[in-house]
Amino acid sequence: MSILRQIAQLGQPVLRQVAGKIADPADPAVQALIDDLLATVAEADGVGIAAPQVFVPLSLFIVASRPNPRYPHAPQMEPTAMINPELLWASDEMEKGWEGCLSIPGLRGLVPRHRRIGVRYLTRRGEVREEEYADFLARVFQHEFDHVRGIVFIDRVESTRELMTEKEYLRSQKSHA
Numbered sequence: 001m002s003i004l005r006q007i008a009q010l011g012q013p014v015l016r017q018v019a020g021k022i023a024d025p026a027d028p029a030v031q032a033l034i035d036d037l038l039a040t041v042a043e044a045d046g047v048g049i050a051a052p053q054v055f056v057p058l059s060l061f062i063v064a065s066r067p068n069p070r071y072p073h074a075p076q077m078e079p080t081a082m083i084n085p086e087l088l089w090a091s092d093e094m095e096k097g098w099e100g101c102l103s104i105p106g107l108r109g110l111v112p113r114h115r116r117i118g119v120r121y122l123t124r125r126g127e128v129r130e131e132e133y134a135d136f137l138a139r140v141f142q143h144e145f146d147h148v149r150g151i152v153f154i155d156r157v158e159s160t161r162e163l164m165t166e167k168e169y170l171r172s173q174k175s176h177a
């Protein structure tokens with residue numbers, strides 16, 4: 001049985017902490033946390049959520065890309081828990097794209113990210129996985145990976161002129177569709 005967790009908003013110190021590694025993915029508390037994160041990110045129309053965003057400073061996040069009202073063009077994937085994630089390599093090629101964050105409601109920012117990355121993480125069953133991601137999924141991984149190191153997307157915006165309210169952002173997306 002999963003429960004919806006409260007989402008820490010910008011200003012909460014937990015969002016600026018470096019998260020600790022998870023020693024045992026099989027720990028029932030870790031398994032319950034994963035179930036709760038999956039429920040919470042789905043309820044909030046997110047495409048990812050990191051444990052520090054629910055006040056748990058552990059190195060764990062969910063990538064759960066799917067089209068939803070906040071991200072109408074997101075690719076569909078099976079929601080995946082990533083434990084003790086590592087960035088193995090990143091392309092020199094960067095790309096700017098609009099991001100939002102459940103911890104910073106109402107705001108979008110244009111964030112430069114590596115276009116392609118190689119990553120390693122443990123699954124919720126404790127298996128080591130190595131994957132390559134490009135474009136939107138690479139962006140979501142980098143955004144969530146920042147969260148477990150105390151970084152939020154507005155830290156990476158190059159100019160305050162590349163910030164927009166979410167309302168204006170969604171309006172501009174509609175007019176370009």
Ligand SMILES: [Zn+2]
Nearest residue numbers: 100101102103
């Ligand atoms: Zn975020």
